[in-house]
Amino acid sequence: MIQVSDLTKDYGARRALHSISFDANQGEIVGFLGPNGAGKTTTMRILAGYMPPTDGTATVAGYDVVEESFEVRRRVGYLPETVPLYNDMTALEYLKFMADLRHIPNSRERANETLEKVNLQDRANGYIANFSKGMRQRIGLAQALIHRPEVLILDEPTIGLDPAQVVEMRSVIKEIGKDRTVLLSTHILSEAQQMCDRVLIINKGQIVAEDTPENLQSRLVGSQRVVLRVRGDADGLDAAVKKVKGTRGVEVKPDETVEFEFSSGQDVRPQVAKAVIQAGYELI
Amino acid sequence: MRNIWTIAKREYDYYFTSPVAYVAAFLILFVLGIFFAIDLLQFQQYSFQDLSSYLNTGRETGILPFLFVFLIPALTMRLVSDENRTGTMELLLTAPVRDWELILGKWAGGFLFILTVIAVTLIYPILLNRMVDPGIDWRQLASSYLGVILLAAAFLGLGVGISAMFVNQIAAFIVSFLTFVFLYWVVGIPANLPITGGNVFSYLSMSNHFSDLSEGVINLSAVVYYSSLTFLGLFLGTLSIEVRRWR
Numbered sequence: 001m002i003q004v005s006d007l008t009k010d011y012g013a014r015r016a017l018h019s020i021s022f023d024a025n026q027g028e029i030v031g032f033l034g035p036n037g038a039g040k041t042t043t044m045r046i047l048a049g050y051m052p053p054t055d056g057t058a059t060v061a062g063y064d065v066v067e068e069s070f071e072v073r074r075r076v077g078y079l080p081e082t083v084p085l086y087n088d089m090t091a092l093e094y095l096k097f098m099a100d101l102r103h104i105p106n107s108r109e110r111a112n113e114t115l116e117k118v119n120l121q122d123r124a125n126g127y128i129a130n131f132s133k134g135m136r137q138r139i140g141l142a143q144a145l146i147h148r149p150e151v152l153i154l155d156e157p158t159i160g161l162d163p164a165q166v167v168e169m170r171s172v173i174k175e176i177g178k179d180r181t182v183l184l185s186t187h188i189l190s191e192a193q194q195m196c197d198r199v200l201i202i203n204k205g206q207i208v209a210e211d212t213p214e215n216l217q218s219r220l221v222g223s224q225r226v227v228l229r230v231r232g233d234a235d236g237l238d239a240a241v242k243k244v245k246g247t248r249g250v251e252v253k254p255d256e257t258v259e260f261e262f263s264s265g266q267d268v269r270p271q272v273a274k275a276v277i278q279a280g281y282e283l284i
Numbered sequence: 285m286r287n288i289w290t291i292a293k294r295e296y297d298y299y300f301t302s303p304v305a306y307v308a309a310f311l312i313l314f315v316l317g318i319f320f321a322i323d324l325l326q327f328q329q330y331s332f333q334d335l336s337s338y339l340n341t342g343r344e345t346g347i348l349p350f351l352f353v354f355l356i357p358a359l360t361m362r363l364v365s366d367e368n369r370t371g372t373m374e375l376l377l378t379a380p381v382r383d384w385e386l387i388l389g390k391w392a393g394g395f396l397f398i399l400t401v402i403a404v405t406l407i408y409p410i411l412l413n414r415m416v417d418p419g420i421d422w423r424q425l426a427s428s429y430l431g432v433i434l435l436a437a438a439f440l441g442l443g444v445g446i447s448a449m450f451v452n453q454i455a456a457f458i459v460s461f462l463t464f465v466f467l468y469w470v471v472g473i474p475a476n477l478p479i480t481g482g483n484v485f486s487y488l489s490m491s492n493h494f495s496d497l498s499e500g501v502i503n504l505s506a507v508v509y510y511s512s513l514t515f516l517g518l519f520l521g522t523l524s525i526e527v528r529r530w531r
Contacts, residue, residue, distance in 0.1 A: 048378045050377050050529070051530065073378055073379060073380045074380045076378070078378045080371065080378075082370075084371050084372040084373075084375035097290065097294055098379070101287060101290055101291075101380075102380060143375070
C-alpha cells in the first residue's frame with residue numbers, strides 16, 4: 001500500500017531525511033517511532049501529498065506522491081500533528097465542509113456517521129472552539145476518516161491526551177485499522193508496541209531498525225546483566241564463563257561473585273550455570 | 285468548480301460571524317447614507333431638474349473606492365494568512381483541491397460578500413429615481429456600478445494574493461493597504477508632470493480607469509486593466525502556496 005524508496009528531504013541546507021526506504025502492506029498498522037525532530041512528520045507530510053521530496057520516490061495505493069499527488073490525496077486520510085480545525089465551526093459543519101471538499105454525496109449524512117465512529121455524535125452542534133483536547137483530536141481523526149480512505153496517516157494521534165483519552169484513542173485507531181493500512185507516529189515505545197503490527201525506528205532522518213514490537217522490545221532493552229554467586233577460588237572463573245557463547249563483559253568481584261552480560265534475545269543462563277559447575281565451582 | 289464553490293461558501297458564511305465584516309459593511313452603508321442625505325439637503329435649494337443632472341457625475345460611487353482602500357484589506361487579511369497560522373493550510377493542501385482552486389475560492393467568498401454589500405447600496409439610486417422626474421440615468425448608473433465591482437474584484441484579488449504571503453494577518457493588512465494607496469493614488473502622480481511616458485503612469489493608476497467608468501464611459505482598457513490586476517493577485521497567491529510547499 002505504501003512504498004518508499006530512498007526518500008530524501010532537505011530544508012535549505014539541513015537534511016531532514018537521509019534516503020529512507022520502507023513499505024507498508026494492506027491492512028497493516030505500521031508505527032513510526034523516534035524522538036522529536038527525527039523526520040517522522042516530514043515523511044508523513046510527503047506521503048500525504050503536502051510537499052514533494054527532494055529526492056527518491058514514494059507511492060501510496062499505487063500512485064506516485066509527486067506525479068499523481070491528486071490520486072494519492074483522494075485515497076489518504078491524514079491527521080497532522082497540530083490538529084487542523086476551524087474554531088468558528090461546529091463539529092458537524094466542519095466535517096460537512098471536509099466531505100464537500102472531497103465531493104462526497106449526502107455530505108451531512110456522512111458527517112454524522114463519521115461523528116458516531118469517533119463517539120462525538122452528541123456534540124455534533126457544539127462549536128469546536130469549546131472542545132477539549134481529546135475531542136479535538138477525535139474530530140481531527142474523523143476528518144481523516146470521512147472519505148473512508150484506503151490509507152490513514154496519523155501524526156502523533158495521542159499526543160497531549162490524558163491517560164483515559166489515550167486508551168480510547170488507541171482503541172478507536174485499532175478498530176479502524178482492521179481493514180485499512182495505517183501509518184502512525186509516536187515517540188512512546190509502549191504505544192508502538194500496543195498498537196502496531198510492525199515498528200520502524202527513525203532517528204536523525206534515518207531508519208535505524210525495523211521489526212515486530214516483540215523483537216524490538218528485546219533489541220531496545222539490549223543486554224541483560226546477570227550476577228552469579230559461587231563458592232570456591234575465583235581464579236579462572238571468568239575464563240569458564242567466557243567460554244559460553246553470547247556472554248560478554250565478564251567481571252569477577254572479590255566477594256566471589258561474577259557479573260556478565262548477554263543480549264536478551266538469547267538466554268544463556270542455563271549454559272553458564274552448567275559451565276560454572278563443570279569447572280568445579282559451587283553455584284549458590 | 286465545485287471546490288471553488290465549497291471554499292467560497294465557507295468564507296461567505298464566515299463573514300456573517302465576523303465583527304470585522306460587519307464593521308466594514310456598516311461603514312460602507314453609513315458613509316454612503318450620510319453623503320446621500322447631504323446631497324438631498326443641498327439639492328432642495330435647487331430644482332429637481334438639477335438633482336437629476338448632478339447624479340450624472342456619479343459622485344455616490346466615487347466615495348466607495350476611498351472606503352475600499354482600507355476596508356478591503358480588513359476583509360482579505362485573514363483569508364489565507366490565518367490558514368497558514370493555525371495549520372489548517374495542511375488540511376487544505378492534503379485534500380484533493382488544486383492550489384489555484386483554493387485561492388480562487390477564497391477570492392470568490394470575499395467577492396460575494398462585497399457584492400452583497402454593494403447590492404444594498406442600490407437602495408439610494410432607487411430612492412432617488414422616485415424623487416426626480418424624468419428619473420435617473422440608469423445606463424450611467426450601471427457603468428458606475430460596473431466600475432465599483434471591477435475595482436472591488438481587483439482589490440480583493442490583490443488582497444488575497446498578499447494574504448497568502450503572510451502568516452500574520454496584521455502584516456497582510458498593512459501591506460495590502462499600502463499597495464492599494466500606491467495603486468490608487470500614488471502611481472498616477474507622474475502622469476501630471478511634464479515628462480515623456482506620462483501616459484504610462486496614467487494607465488497604471490486605478491483611479492483614472494475608475495473615473496472613466498463612473499462618467500458612463502465603458503472602455504475596454506479599464507475592463508482589461510482591472511481584470512489583469514485581479515488575475516495578478518490570484519496568481520501571486522497561488523505562487524506563494526506553491527513556494528510554501530516546496531520550501
